[in-house]
Amino acid sequence: MRLPPLIIGDLKAKVPIIQGGMGVGISGHRLSQAVANEGGIGIISGVQIGYREPDFETDTEAANIRALKKELRKARQLSPKGIIGVNIMVAVSDYDKMVKTCIEEKADLIISGAGLPLTLPKLVEGSNIKIAPIVSSAKAASIIIRQWEKKHSRIPDLVVVEGPKAGGHLGFHLEQLQSGNEQLENIVPEVIKVVKTFEEKYKRKIPVVAAGGIYTGSDIVKFLKMGASGVQMGTRFVATEECDASINYKNAYVNSKKEDIKLIKSPVGLPGRAINNKFIKTAEKHRIAPTKCYNCLKKCDPKDTPYCISRALINAVEGNLDEALIFVGSNAYRVDKIVKVKDLINELVTEAESEN
Missing domain, CATH: 3.20.20.70 (Aldolase class I)
Structure with a gap:
């Protein structure tokens, strides 16, 4: 075609x-x-x-x-x-x-x-x-x-x-x-x-x-x-x-397996799809209190957010993957x-x- x-x-x-x-x-x-x-x-x-x-x-x-x-x-x-x-x-x-x-x-x-x-x-x-x-x-x-x-x-x-x-x-x-x-x-x-x-x-x-x-x-x-x-x-x-x-970050995609990809609940209340890494596992066990608020999202309250999504995504792009939220598509x-x-x-x- x-x-x-x-x-x-x-x-x-x-x-x-x-x-x-x-x-x-x-x-x-x-x-x-x-x-x-x-x-x-x-x-x-x-x-x-x-x-x-x-x-x-x-x-x-x-x-x-x-x-x-x-x-x-x-x-x-x-x-x-x-x-x-x-x-x-x-x-x-x-x-x-x-x-x-x-x-x-x-x-x-x-x-x-x-x-x-x-x-x-x-x-x-x-x-x-x-x-x-x-x-x-x-x-x-x-x-x-x-x-x-x-x-x-x-x-x-x-x-x-x-x-x-x-x-x-x-x-x-x-x-x-x-x-x-x-x-x-x-x-x-x-x-x-x-x-x-x-x-x-x-x-x-x-x-x-x-x-x-x-x-x-x-x-x-x-x-x-x-x-x-x-x-x-x-x-x-x-x-x-x-x-x-x-x-x-790119290699995290290349090295990922199907079973590594999971649905998560993001701090903004929407579900997301990400690689199940050390950060996700830690966040599921306990709150990772933000050390700084960037006022990035209208509906985020730093007092009770499970983790700072900005910091987790900045860690991702910079390659600090153990402390990162790595969003991925299902494929x-x-x-x-x-x-x-x-x-x-x-x-x-x-x-x-x-x-x-």
Whole structure:
């Protein structure tokens, strides 16, 4: 099957693959520009992006804004014609300022999940930036689009449907994930159906992108045949030379086995999927009291949080794996080597185009 481009308004990605936004620091300028230069859409994760800034401990918000500017500028410098976007979690405290920074730095796209991004259209008013909610059900898609339409006379430029096999925080209850009844293959057509009514009303295409557990070229084809316009992939891009994480982090994926991957309850109340390492085992036994609060999440109380998720994720990107939360997609155990982004995208496209 010849892969179609992914068209989002006036943006056209030659390869219909969005590289997932992975924080803290896993997908920065190096990974995003490499994907954009190969015709995909490169995404920088905005969450705690300033972790390397000298004032991160004392003025986290200022460090994050400055670092996001730097990362976007570096990515654009290395990929002047590629499509570069930012993933911003609704749950972060500096959400509004991060969105404004994306507009100022002329990012092409904002993808937003970990909550309902109901204020996003208002925040981007007057700019040409594309906006996309992440949803895990047709119901969520319907609520968001109706709210955007009613309050802001705006519809999404793109909708990302994230299923239960994704890495990081998942938009499902733990029981739903454990039952195995929720399947991306069922959710995507339901979301497409919701989106179709708005496409017809506004006479405009709203691409739906499938995410979570997509690993091969044939997986891509499967969702395109269902009516999706593209896919979002995270796990495969971690094990690339250009990924912004430390080599230890990448090797954690390469060396993981299926039985190492487990569902956990994150401090923010959402379930997540991670590698069952020393840190997870310790956290399950007793509370790891934070020594510092970064005020990163709106709903986190340092007095009773089981551990500091920011610190655990910074440890991960820096390669301090015994004290790290290592988020992974359900297929991370299938990763067996670190490759160049160019070779990975070539492999995926070749596999997809050899399918009938």
